[in-house]
Amino acid sequence: MSDTYFEILRPGINSSIQDKGRNHLYHIGITISGAMDQRIFTLSNALVNNDLNEGVIEFAHQGPLLKLKNGSVNFAITGNVDFNILRKNSIVEKGKCFQSYLLEKDEQLDIIYTKDSVFGYLAIEGGFKIEKVWNSFSVNTKAKIGPNNGEKFSIGEKIYLKRTRVKNFEKKNIEYNNSVATTIRTIKGTNFDYFSKEAKNNFFNEEYRVTNLSDRMGMRLEGPKLENIVNTNIKSEGLVKGVVQVPADGNPIIMFSDHGSIGGYPKIAVIITADHDKAAQLIPGSKIKFKEVNLDEAESLFKAYSKETKNHLEKIK
Amino acid sequence: MIKNISNLGDAAVYCDFGKEVSEKINLKVISYFNHLKKLVKENKIEGITNLTPSYNKLIISFDLSITNFKKIKKILETLKVANNIQQDSKKIKIPMCCDEEFALDLISLSKKIKISPNEIIDLYLGKEYFCYMTGFIAGMPFLGNIDEKIRFDRLKTPRIKVPKGSIGITEQFCNIYTFESPGGWNIIGNTPKKVFNKFNLKDPSLIKPGYKVSFYKISKEEYLNWNE
Numbered sequence: 001m002s003d004t005y006f007e008i009l010r011p012g013i014n015s016s017i018q019d020k021g022r023n024h025l026y027h028i029g030i031t032i033s034g035a036m037d038q039r040i041f042t043l044s045n046a047l048v049n050n051d052l053n054e055g056v057i058e059f060a061h062q063g064p065l066l067k068l069k070n071g072s073v074n075f076a077i078t079g080n081v082d083f084n085i086l087r088k089n090s091i092v093e094k095g096k097c098f099q100s101y102l103l104e105k106d107e108q109l110d111i112i113y114t115k116d117s118v119f120g121y122l123a124i125e126g127g128f129k130i131e132k133v134w135n136s137f138s139v140n141t142k143a144k145i146g147p148n149n150g151e152k153f154s155i156g157e158k159i160y161l162k163r164t165r166v167k168n169f170e171k172k173n174i175e176y177n178n179s180v181a182t183t184i185r186t187i188k189g190t191n192f193d194y195f196s197k198e199a200k201n202n203f204f205n206e207e208y209r210v211t212n213l214s215d216r217m218g219m220r221l222e223g224p225k226l227e228n229i230v231n232t233n234i235k236s237e238g239l240v241k242g243v244v245q246v247p248a249d250g251n252p253i254i255m256f257s258d259h260g261s262i263g264g265y266p267k268i269a270v271i272i273t274a275d276h277d278k279a280a281q282l283i284p285g286s287k288i289k290f291k292e293v294n295l296d297e298a299e300s301l302f303k304a305y306s307k308e309t310k311n312h313l314e315k316i317k
Numbered sequence: 318m319i320k321n322i323s324n325l326g327d328a329a330v331y332c333d334f335g336k337e338v339s340e341k342i343n344l345k346v347i348s349y350f351n352h353l354k355k356l357v358k359e360n361k362i363e364g365i366t367n368l369t370p371s372y373n374k375l376i377i378s379f380d381l382s383i384t385n386f387k388k389i390k391k392i393l394e395t396l397k398v399a400n401n402i403q404q405d406s407k408k409i410k411i412p413m414c415c416d417e418e419f420a421l422d423l424i425s426l427s428k429k430i431k432i433s434p435n436e437i438i439d440l441y442l443g444k445e446y447f448c449y450m451t452g453f454i455a456g457m458p459f460l461g462n463i464d465e466k467i468r469f470d471r472l473k474t475p476r477i478k479v480p481k482g483s484i485g486i487t488e489q490f491c492n493i494y495t496f497e498s499p500g501g502w503n504i505i506g507n508t509p510k511k512v513f514n515k516f517n518l519k520d521p522s523l524i525k526p527g528y529k530v531s532f533y534k535i536s537k538e539e540y541l542n543w544n545e
Contacts, residue, residue, distance in 0.1 A: 024357070026367040026378070027350065028522045029452035029495075029513075134518060143455055143496065145515060187326050235338055236450075236459065238369030238376030240329045261452035262371055270326030273381050295386060298327035302381050 004071030004164040011153045012064040012111065014215070017055045017128065017146070018121075022136035026261045030145055032241060033138035034257050036119045036216060036280040039309050040078040040176075044123035046313050047076035047100045047172050055130060055137030056123040057153075060216075063111025063120060064153065068103050071165040075109070076100040079120030080178040082112045099173040100125075102166055116180055117281040118214075126163035140258050142217060174316050180286070181278035185293045185301065189244065189267035194230040199250075202226065203268060203290055208252065210286045216258040219282070225250030228266060236264040242271035242279075244290075256280060272298040274305035319349070319375075322393055324386045330377040332393065338372040338461075338489075343449045344400055346370045347526045352398045353377065362392060370526055371450045372459075408445075408529045411493070411508050413484050414540040419507035421483070422472070426503045430469055440464040441505060441532065446491060448528045454498045456513025458524040462489040475501030482507040484532070493524075506532075509543035 018041065021034025035041030035058055045054050057064070063081065076099060077083055083095040086108035095101070095109075097120075103109060114120045130137060130147040137147060144150030153159070192200065208223035232248040239245075243255040245265040254271065255263075257280075271279050272293060282288060293301070321333040332349070335342045350370040356362045364384030369376040379389060415423065415438050427434045446460035463486055471487045476499065479485070483494040485502025494500060495513035512523045524530055535543075 023366040024368075026369040026376075027354075027451065027526075029455040029457055032367070145455065150515075187324070190323065190325055190331050235372050235374075236453070237371040237374040238329075238452075240325060240367075240376065240378050242326055242328075260454065261369060262450070263453070267325070270329075272326065273328050295324055295327060299381070299385060302327060306382055 002070045003160055004073065005069050005158040005160045006066040007069055008064055008153055008155055008157045008159065009067055009108070010065035011155050011157070012059045013062045014060040014141075014152055015057055015064045016139040016141060016152045017130060017137050017148065018058040018139065019055045019137040020053045021257065022134050022138055025134060026238060029261045030134065030143070031140065031259055031261050032257060033136070033140045033146065033216075035121065036257055037079070037121075037277040039277050039305075041121050042309060043098065043174060043176070043312055044076055044078040044121040046316055047078070047098065047174065048074050048123050048125040050123060050125065050127060054123065054127040056121045057128075059111060059120055059122070060114065060118050062113050063122070065111070066109045068105055068107055068109070069158075070105055071161070072102060072104045073161060073163070074100055074125035074166045074169055075103055075122060076172075077111065077120060077122050078176075080115045080117045081120040082115055084110045084112065086110060096173075098176045100171055102169045116283065117178065118283055119281060124161060125166065126161065129160035129162050142258055172316050174312055176312065179278075181275070181282065181288065183289050183291050184279050185272045185275050185291045185298070186244065186269035187272060187293060187295060187298055189269045191234060191266035192268055194228050194266045195246070195268055196227040196229045199226040199228070203252075204292050205289070207287045207289055210282045210284050210288070212284045214284060216256055218256055218259055219254040219279070221252045221254070223251070226252060226268060230266075232266070233264050234266055236262045239263045240270070242273070242276055243267050244269040244271065254279060272301060274298070274301040319393060322390050325376060327386070328379055328381045330379070330386060330389050330393065332375040332377065334373045334375070336373070338449070340447050342373045343447070344527070346373060346375050348400050349375055349396075349398050350526070352396070362389075365389070369452070371452075406527050406529065408531070409524055411510055411512070411530060411532045412535040412539070412543070413506040413508045413532050414535050414537055415506040416537045419483070419504075419540075421504040423505050426469060426505070430467065432466060437467050437505065438534065440467050441486070441491070442534060445529050445531045448524050448526050448530060450526050451522055451524065454494070454496050455515065456495040456522040456524070457492055458512070458530065460491045460530055463491050469503060471501035472503065475499055479504065480507065482509060484508060507540070509540050511545055
């Protein structure tokens with residue numbers, strides 16, 4: 001029996017293996033990485049009966065075109081993704097997200113693009129045949145950390161699957177409504193008082209636009225300049241996902257999964273954990289407003305977020 | 318003692334050990350870091366996902382589905398931590414080549430601070446440095462304090478790519494770029510030594526917080542023939 005693998009006919013813009021992320025290494029400068037949208041990453045694994053932290057392929061904007069060599073595979077795509085399954089005899093089947101499919105030998109999976117969103121996920125039953133690095137499958141392409149020597153996928157590469165064929169295929173799906181965020185909830189940052197009264201007011205009342213300078217490390221925003229009245233630098237200190245930093249130019253930057261472990265810009269706010277996923281999915285040009293919540297509210301909102309994820313998991317049929 | 322404990326968002330604790338940057342304060346940060354790291358390893362505290370020590374702060378990240386700010390804060394308030402750094406301190410010697418092709422900013426820095434390039438290097442090599450923290454990029458050590466005469470601001474426009482191995486100075490600090498990376502420090506040399514080895518999964522960082530680091534000069538020939 002030959003090995004089953006995907007041949008990459010088109011890698012897509014930023015396709016890499018991700019899982020929940022990599023912990024306990026910030027102190028040596030290795031960041032958390034991991035899926036940008038944790039909820040739909042989790043759901044992708046659930047749809048194909050995987051451990052919820054199995055490594056999946058994350059893609060951004062344009063996804064990969066993959067050809068299955070040998071065997072068969074049970075896969076699911078999550079997100080707001082336009083994709084086709086190229087069956088035998090040139091039959092093109094339009095794909096639906098949040099649903100599992102059987103793909104046979106020599107069929108192709110064409111992940112065209114993510115609609116009104118940035119990230120989508122491709123999970124396969126049993127997972128990909130790759131080794132964890134520092135206890136995680138996640139790849140950080142900027143720091144070249146993780147499996148695949150820390151590189152994103154490239155054309156012609158082969159991605160081997162742990163299971164060579166599907167024994168009993170059972171179709172599963174989730175009713176899922178993709179939504180686009182217009183409000184992002186935050187808690188005041190540790191340097192909130194570095195900013196002028198007007199800046200504080202603008203931050204919570206005016207619209208900020210997502211720019212093209214956005215990736216897995218961070219998202220640069222543009223809007224009314226945030227005037228710093230104390231110091232535009234702080235002594236370098238730790239960062240966490242969701243921190244909103246403001247460098248000297250007065251434009252906020254949101255830190256995401258591949259952010260540097262430490263930084264020296266003042267922190268005006270931190271996005272609450274419950275809103276990380278929807279912030280990560282904002283496309284360049286989106287306009288958002290920041291809303292202030294307190295710690296208790298943030299914790300309740302996280303409980304609601306977790307409950308919603310759990311509900312989706314329970315409703316998989 | 319931690320002077321001030323606050324929340325950084327909903328999933329991290331921000332421990333402030335004092336305003337200034339000094340070895341004394343940093344040793345306290347590192348002591349708390351080592352102590353907590355051990356507790357996490359021994360499963361004595363639930364839910365902590367990362368500990369990030371820096372000059373005068375310690376950030377404790379946690380999994381909000383397992384614990385929360387109040388619980389971690391309570392643990393911190395009752396924690397008794399002795400200065401425990403000595404047992405973990407080592408002395409590391411780093412070779413550096415200061416030829417013009419490596420010391421990208423040596424001449425311009427020399428003009429700005431009106432000290433000859435040779436004298437800058439001599440003053441730099443004449444001190445032993447303390448490692449306050451590692452990070453930003455994997456394994457990058459933040460060292461200090463350099464001689465007051467050679468202190469200067471960051472470059473006005475940071476470089477998009479600083480070559481791997483570059484040794485940079487700014488304000489009272491110096492560092493080593495463990496990977497090619499963007500950066501704005503004044504580059505005065507380059508080391509062929511592997512300061513971070515991602516294939517050594519158990520112990521990738523040569524220099525750790527609390528270590529003492531000194532530099533010695535090598536020729537370009539020694540640089541090119543460097544073999545570990």
